[in-house]
Amino acid sequence: MSAALRIFLTGVGGQGSLTATALLARTVMDQGLEVVSGEIHGMAQRGGVVESTVLLGGFRSPAIGRGEADVLLGFEALESLRALPYLAPGAFVLSSSEFIPPPGVSMGRDKAPELEDIKKGLGAVAAKVWFLPINALGRKAGAVQSANSVLLGALCATGVLPFGPEALRASVKKYLPAKSVEANLRALELGEEAIRAAAEKSAERPPKTH
């Protein structure tokens, strides 16, 4: 049995975070590892929060409870902070630094926290926190829809998964529609590069692979 790892993914309806979740789960299975994955999307298509999970290492329940997530993948900055109670102490956080303002914020009634506050809030619990402009990098890769692959590429580069970026590259080619493969491969690379650059900047080697 491989090491237990519980990944909590959160985003906003329409971002495609469930496609990314399925891609990640299939990659884990193709590596011959035990995996279960889950998604809750009752009314998500109407702009609500979408939460999903990928659990490695022999779990049977697809749910992740409060204080149980080893990794948080946040596809939107505000939702990353909302997922804070799910983090286990010492968790890894990889999040978009970009916002999709909820209706109250768009209309000037509510105020979204500043990115710095989000970093601080998550950093108080997590061992390591990375923020990437995934939509900007997705556009750079050729399609904003590939933003999710930026986050997945970054996840691989951190070394918290028991496999490297090659496995994800193989999945993109195997499971995504032919017309979007190129942009998603490029997006994976941009995600990896961003993590490497961040690691060098903080003069720190990425954590070792399991």
Added chain:
Amino acid sequence: MNNPLLDPDGARRLLLGNEAVVRGALEAGVNFVSCYPGTPSSEIPDNFRMLAPSLRYVFEYSANEKVAMECAAGAALSGALSLVIMKHVGLNVAADPLLTMTYTGLPGGLLIVSADDPGCHSSQNEQDNRNYARFAGLPCFEPASAQECKDMGKAALLLARESQQPTLLRTTTRIAHLRGPVLFGPLPETPAPIVPFARNPGRFVPVPAVARARHRALAANLESLRATAETSPFNRARGAGEKGVIASGVSRAYLHDALMSLGGEDGLRIFELGMSWPLPEKSLADFMRGLKILLVLEEGEPLLEQALNALAHKLSLPVEIRGKVPPLEIFGEYSTGAVRQALLDLRGEKTQTASPLAASAPAHPALPGRPPNLCAGCAHRSAFYAAREIFGDGVCYASDIGCYTLGLLPPLKTADFLFCMGSSISAGSGFARFGGPVVAFIGDSTFFHSGMTGLANAIFNRHNILIVILDNGTTAMTGHQPNPGMDQETLGGGCTRLDIESVVKGCGVKRVARVRGYNQKALLERFSEMKEESGVRVLIVEEPCVLYARRFLKKSRDSRARVARQDASAAACLETLACPAFFRNEDEMGVNPDLCTGCMVCLQVSPSFAAWKGGAI
């Protein structure tokens, strides 16, 4: 056809629980499939629809669950191995035929899939449909993994044919929407053979004399099915000790993970109940003998707990049975953390750390919420806006099941009450007898589901109600499944479109009007006229669901709206129409061009908005 669900024997695929049910049915050789879509069951029929060209079975979306159940039962009576799929509340709609077809039995075999929703992720209640297994007399299977969704789906179909008794596969949201590896078995060369129908009114026409005899036949059949449960591979006991756990459904997954976190199951006896009705009483009694204390893990009602208490009492077994003990309760979902806590209590151990349910950090205070909302460009918003302009708080708004229930949100506030599918018209009719004028909103699919009978009743009993049929041409909420009102081109050759206006007129409604959903002027005029009238009035608001139009009809508009004047009129439109594409910050009001769909309703509401085509704003 190239679909992973048709892959050969021995393939291992990562499947949704719902997809795995489809594979199981294919392996059993299912002949006929009917359904009414409803979260969390919808992916089952969605996949059957996609696979329909494989010609292995006949598939249909039914007008409602009762019809789906009756069509499937009729097919099973005529000898087809049949499957009917619905969400938990759908089984209430289908309960009438269900409670008699278990008397007659069905020679071809019928499996009912009920997807329950503990926690109300997308439902109006969290009823526990294991009650129907007991109520109607249905052998019940409760999978806890994707693999079991496949294996139990197949086994339950084959048992339905062998026993001629309808069977129940009861899933819950977590199981329907989990993804796990599934090892495929063989697909049969041909679907199951059709069992020739043998006329037998003494069995299949339940006049009282027949029904009384068939009730006894059902009881006898359930006793022989109890023997099946005693030897079912889905019911397994293991371990040794004086403390035991019996778990069913998704709780088995939580039990496994909780035990994993506690370092194993030494000193515990464990009974996993996968085929959960009829209860294998002999196996359960054997399991309880020698136990001092027993923990029962079941989400929802304490059905198993009560049955085990009765069994232990009958056999004078000195076992203390615990079920709904904190943090385990009848409300919502169980979790690994809650089960872990119950196991620690069972072992008599103090919780080592703080409660395992406690988060490492509290929720961040006062984050702006992100509630589900009607989409930018949704024509329902336009209709609700116009209704509120004309009626304000001077009427009560009867809502129904669909995206348009979201009309309850401010500032539209066009939902005052709701029970179930179709209730807007009939509950609205009754309300208006004593509660003043009512405007009822109902979608096209919901109208065909069970609005038509309420409409017939409203005419028959001369009710006083304005009914607004929000016809967006699809079943939007559950993912754009077909319904009888969909345009013929989309329906294709297998279905015939029904015209809503003709149905309404056919029910005897004299006052009917049709408007386009984006046409504010027409909406306001019709509402104003109908406000002054009495009796049954029907306004049909037609406009394709904006998501459906874009994704499936490939229709989009090249124009967008913008705020041309930063004035009070624009501000009022932002406040009262509240399209999600609107934004407002310290400097300006505007329309987000990435979200705007070009419906141009805002231009009709306020002269301070304007259209633009491409380029800079």
